[in-house]
Amino acid sequence: MSDDLAISVVGLRKTYDDKAAVDGVDLSIHRGECFALLGPNGAGKSTTVEILEGYRKRDAGEVSVLGVDPSKAGMEWRQRVGIVLQTTGEFDDLTVGEVVSHFSTFYTKGADPGEVIERVGLTEKTNWRTHKLSGGQKRRLDVALGIVGNPELLFLDEPTTGFDPQARREFWDLIRDLSAIGTTILLTTHYLDEAEALASRVGVIANGKMIEVGTPSELGGRNFATAKVSWRNAQGETRTTETDTPTAVVASLSASDFGGGEVPELTIHRPTLEDIYLTMIGANQ
Numbered sequence: 001m002s003d004d005l006a007i008s009v010v011g012l013r014k015t016y017d018d019k020a021a022v023d024g025v026d027l028s029i030h031r032g033e034c035f036a037l038l039g040p041n042g043a044g045k046s047t048t049v050e051i052l053e054g055y056r057k058r059d060a061g062e063v064s065v066l067g068v069d070p071s072k073a074g075m076e077w078r079q080r081v082g083i084v085l086q087t088t089g090e091f092d093d094l095t096v097g098e099v100v101s102h103f104s105t106f107y108t109k110g111a112d113p114g115e116v117i118e119r120v121g122l123t124e125k126t127n128w129r130t131h132k133l134s135g136g137q138k139r140r141l142d143v144a145l146g147i148v149g150n151p152e153l154l155f156l157d158e159p160t161t162g163f164d165p166q167a168r169r170e171f172w173d174l175i176r177d178l179s180a181i182g183t184t185i186l187l188t189t190h191y192l193d194e195a196e197a198l199a200s201r202v203g204v205i206a207n208g209k210m211i212e213v214g215t216p217s218e219l220g221g222r223n224f225a226t227a228k229v230s231w232r233n234a235q236g237e238t239r240t241t242e243t244d245t246p247t248a249v250v251a252s253l254s255a256s257d258f259g260g261g262e263v264p265e266l267t268i269h270r271p272t273l274e275d276i277y278l279t280m281i282g283a284n285q
């Protein structure tokens with residue numbers, strides 16, 4: 001494995017009852033990269049990620065995570081990896097501060113619990129019993145527990161499900177901070193805007209196969225996609241045209257039909273990552 005790879009996967013396969021859940025996946029994630037894994041329900045994302053986390057056994061393929069095969073990894077490796085699962089932990093009557101402090105004792109190079117609580121925006125809830133937290137606040141606590149060991153690599157499985165818009169933005173800032181200090185992040189998400197905001201590259205899985213890997217701006221030829229220009233003409237009708245040169249179209253439209261002035265109800269639309277993704281998985285036909 002090349003030294004700058006945090007994760008290297010070649011020909012990964014996992015079969016349940018004769019059905020391939022993961023069917024020959026290759027994947028390389030660089031150290032310090034934030035990579036988003038996208039795909040419809042049942043595509044094979046969780047199975048792939050759980051194999052990388054060492055929680056599931058593979059049937060075939062080569063897997064290296066931080067230079068170690070996760071199926072054979074021990075405590076030393078686990079210290080270097082942080083995991084935020086989809087399901088929320090239950091901590092009975094313990095407070096936020098107690099839970100985070102308790103988890104920090106599992107790590108030899110653990111972070112200061114108070115700092116971690118502040119990072120996830122729960123300082124005001126430090127003395128709250130965890131069962132009183134809202135769904136979004138519990139998710140933040142999950143993230144706190146994922147990062148309390150100062151991991152080199154963080155797995156985030158649908159981390160912002162149930163967050164309000166402000167909490168999502170704050171969470172994104174937290175992930176950017178973790179990226180800035182060099183944490184490698186593997187994010188699984190169904191939110192395409194989240195993948196675009198956070199990931200330097202995304203991979204799309206469908207039916208157990210990696211369909212494509214690319215930057216959010218280039219995936220599926222997005223950077224070469226034509227723009228749709230729409231406007232309202234002098235008769236009050238909506239007009240739309242597709243073009244590779246929207247600036248020229250708008251300039252000429254303004255000059256010819258509107259005396260060089262504003263073009264009414266002008267919009268220029270290029271495919272979003274979601275448009276491209278839906279086309280890739282065959283949902284936009």
Ligand SMILES: Nc1ncnc2c1ncn2[C@@H]1O[C@H](COP(=O)(O)OP(=O)(O)OP(=O)(O)O)[C@@H](O)[C@H]1O
Pocket residue numbers: 016017021039040041042043044045046047048
């Ligand atoms: N323990 C299991 N036993 C049998 N089949 C399983 C098991 N776990 C997953 N599968 C099947 O493997 C396929 C891939 O599931 P997986 O959970 O990896 O998908 P996913 O992409 O994470 O989906 P989601 O977005 O819904 O979380 C699915 O068809 C699922 O039904």
